[in-house]
Amino acid sequence: MEDDYEMGAVEDYLDEEFLEGRIGHSESDDEYDRSHDNASDTSSLQARKGKDIQGIAWDRLNITREKYRQTRLEQYKNYENIRNSGEASEKECQPTEKGGMFYEFQRNTRSVKSTILHFQLRNLVWATSKHDVFLISHYSIMHWSALTSKEFEVMNVSGHVAPSEKHPGSLLEGFSHTQVSTLAVKDKLLVAGGFQGELICKYMDQKGISYCCRTTHDDNAITNAIEIYDSDSGPVHFLASNNDCGVRDFDMEKFQFVKHFRFSWPVNHTSLSPDKKLLVVVGDNPEGLLVDAHTGKTVQEMHGHKDFSFASAWHPDGQMFATGNQDKTCRLWDVRNLSKSLAVLRGNIGAIRSVRFSSDGRFMCMAEPADFVHIFDVGSGYTKRQELDFFGEISGMAFSPDTEALFVGIWDRTYGSLLQYTRSRTYTYLDSLL
Template identity: 45%
Template sequence: MDDEPDLEVFSDDEELARDTTAVGLASGRDIQGIPWHLTQYTRESYRHSRNQQYNNYMNLEADVAAAKPAVAAAATKTRPAPMYGFYRSWRQVSTSIVHFQLRNLVWATSAHDVYHVRENKVQLWNSVAQRLTKVIDVSGGPGGGVAPGLGKIQLCTLCAKEGLVVGGGFSGEVVARRQGSQDEFSCSMRVTHSDNGITNAIEIYRPAAAQVRVVCSNNDDLVRAYDASTFQLVSQYRFPWAVNCTVAQPDGGRLLCTVGDHPTALLYDAASGRQVAELQGHADYSFAAAWHPDGNVLATGNQDMTTRLWDIRYPARSFALLQANISAIRSLRFSSDGAFLAAAEAADYVTLYDAASRYRRCQEIDLFGELAGVSFTPDGGRLFIAVSDTLYSSMLQFDRLQNQRRWRHSL
């Protein structure tokens, strides 16, 4: 809202009583606080109905249908395993989704600090203080923030790394703020004037022996890299299709992986743009990718309702094929130690996979609502999941189980 204060503090008992805690969940309360006893459904019956009726969006529906038998035959067989335990659903935190295919709208930068997008603003949630702080406001209008030279921006993607918070806009805008800075904007620019130039994704990484880079993936078929200290263009590479996500190889970012409006993912040298490999196997467009911290393993998520795992040293085929429940994989994140992969669907399901089992052990987190994003904390100790919903929007927190080492040794 335009009259929303810069700081919101939630402390009264009535507000906090809306949250579901681990104790409440164990006592039978719904994980999102949904009062099933007041509806015509049980949770189980609505889950079944939702699974049957949810309409997954695809661009290449015929290709996905043709590939379905082969995918079913090759899919990695998984077994359930506990990895993260539910802690709390923070109902004070709500998120907004501008573009239904873009869900990288949540980034945790500490054990308690989570950046997220809400109504043309980037906000910071601190779970210890139970406080929301407005970080970037591009809502425009009376009393609303205006990015210099840009005006109102529909924020559709976000990244928070390396001391920077960077948002991308629906008309090719990029706005940034340095964490802790008193300056409202460290950067305010339009990277493209194309009529179809949506900034689909932002990546921030630190190249070896170079300044931090901000990489913009846009719908105008270009990947652009900027020096994060000056926001001057360093490089740009053109693709034969709209670019939906680009991620940098850990420890120096020597390689980039780009996915977009094509089933093939491309690996290429970040400095020269020279193509290194094509990763072929998906049947539709991809909107998500993530590198394992070892720099050799890469995950790609697709509208064909699969996640594929690739060893880039052997790029001819994926070594694991993970099936989603009801919809496209819209967001992928590895924990910082590489132990876990979180795969978020467009709605309702986030699945955690254990890397040590070659992704054969998994934990399925079952919710209701469109998912704005997922993020591990930098130490991997927590996982935040943002549900964007009219009535039950919340930020759910899961904590890594203390018995992790014991059950992993039983593999």
């Protein structure tokens, strides 16, 4: 995984168009700033009446939405570690039918500012219910309630953070000025990973921090991904994937580090199968690995991607999994035959940096670095999809556990927000009443 990269903001181009498009040029910059600050949320009703879901005032610009979309498609530069990987993968992609309506736009909340600290790591939005969302906003980990439209700070890591409990192996002195690279939330447990290998664990129903540790003192120690899971024996565990080529397993009942699997390249993402027997491991190598979750031994390699991978996810049935890559594709795999991927799905402008399946297994969601999230109908063989189209870098996305909601975090200096979508339902039993 690379250390730095410059992300572009939507406002850089739109601001220029806004300033050129004003009637005359007598207005002050202060007035221009106020016009941005006063931008309001957008509801589903307003969107149906024609309001832009992000509140972008296209009628005041010198460019239409359609023209700007075309400009972004032509000019957005996808980051590649292996040159021309996006072109090399294009011929293998299967055609898909756009136009599905699986999730409907519900609300865009401008007051929720979801931010990104590393351009390749986009797992910074998590939902624990259809109303409760957790995300990173600068140095704060925030809880947003879609029910009350209120935001609460769960943790602030800009200063000193230290555990309030004593456990063997916990770093009692804690950390200062932590840069959060990744996040995971499940039920009541929140785990944040940092650029220096930091891990900070907090139970949301308890005061203070439960556990802090540094996975390694290696110079290349960034925590790339975290997965929380319930072990077969009962206690909650989590897996940490690190740039030092390691995957580590932690027991949150005993607050102990219990396993360490080592690989030959930096691990960017790891996913545990529903039966807890297999791990998908992807990272700074075009090949992915299927690994025995108990021993760390490689079961089989997956060949097909042209660049480095940063996302993976298992279908709930435990037979299929997906991998997302900087070659602009998401590949679907059948664990019973890994000689070739089942399907190759392509994004519009960039790498597939996040992949999620809905808990009922009906949908798979994949997010590009910016502007597009694609929802695929699994039952159609991934041939039917819905395209969520907006502007801005994507900090993360999450289905709610009951599949009723989908949240997408947008990072942009002006148009940053949290998008909320609701599961589309057709109540055919009501037809007889009409």
